[in-house]
Amino acid sequence: MAAQARAHWQEDAYLMESFQRVALGREYRDAGPVRFNRWRDPVRIHLVNEVGDKPLQAEVVQIQAAHLTRITGHPVTLAKGAAGANLTLVMTRRAKVAQWAERLMGKSPSVSAALADGLCLANFGTDKEGVIRRASIIIPVDASRDKGRFLDCVVEELTQVMGLPNDSDAVFPSVFNDRSTDSFLTGLDYLLLKMAYHPALHPGMSQAEVAAALPSVLRDLKADGEIRAASRRVQTLSLKSWAGL
Numbered sequence: 001m002a003a004q005a006r007a008h009w010q011e012d013a014y015l016m017e018s019f020q021r022v023a024l025g026r027e028y029r030d031a032g033p034v035r036f037n038r039w040r041d042p043v044r045i046h047l048v049n050e051v052g053d054k055p056l057q058a059e060v061v062q063i064q065a066a067h068l069t070r071i072t073g074h075p076v077t078l079a080k081g082a083a084g085a086n087l088t089l090v091m092t093r094r095a096k097v098a099q100w101a102e103r104l105m106g107k108s109p110s111v112s113a114a115l116a117d118g119l120c121l122a123n124f125g126t127d128k129e130g131v132i133r134r135a136s137i138i139i140p141v142d143a144s145r146d147k148g149r150f151l152d153c154v155v156e157e158l159t160q161v162m163g164l165p166n167d168s169d170a171v172f173p174s175v176f177n178d179r180s181t182d183s184f185l186t187g188l189d190y191l192l193l194k195m196a197y198h199p200a201l202h203p204g205m206s207q208a209e210v211a212a213a214l215p216s217v218l219r220d221l222k223a224d225g226e227i228r229a230a231s232r233r234v235q236t237l238s239l240k241s242w243a244g245l
Contacts, residue, residue, distance in 0.1 A: 046085030130204030187230035
């Protein structure tokens with residue numbers, strides 16, 4: 001039997017280009033050079049559950065956090081409170097999003113642009129070495145549910161603050177593509193997360209340094225069967241499986 005042809009997103013050139021688009025691109029860019037960013041410390045989420053079905057929302061966040069941990073190998077957990085947390089995730093009403101954004105993210109052109117364009121929003125802050133030290137996510141429960149995008153918001157925003165902050169229409173199938181119908185992590189997203197937390201990459205790398213390291217990253221992923229099996233492996237313990245979809 002002939003070997004099954006690989007999808008376009010499983011090709012080396014496409015994976016490398018897609019990674020650089022989502023990891024090093026900036027949709028709402030402030031001034032300054034762009035470097036690769038990711039977490040070094042475990043991610044500890046302080047969930048501020050103001051409205052909605054609070055137990056269900058907490059369960060959804062916990063499942064997505066565990067899924068990200070499984071894919072990246074980097075711990076992402078719910079904290080018991082604000083103390084010691086480094087990621088604040090706010091479930092609130094649409095009417096309070098701007099208030100929360102100013103409190104958590106401050107005032108900047110990028111935050112203003114995100115408020116004007118987006119339904120849900122997220123950002124992260126780094127130290128001088130490019131390590132992500134804190135992050136914030138704001139999800140308007142009422143508006144996202146009205147649009148049927150609550151789960152989309154949880155999946156996309158938690159994934160992006162892992163160090164893949166940019167959306168691109170050139171990356172598909174992916175939750176990083178605003179024109180895509182994908183609500184849950186795809187095989188391509190699985191590989192992008194694997195790439196982001198591979199030991200050959202480290203925070204602070206320039207685009208040229210990332211590009212030089214990616215071929216060895218892909219060789220390792222191929223050797224482990226990750227690229228070939230990505231579409232299947234991404235479903236294990238996923239929010240999509242939990243939702244029965």
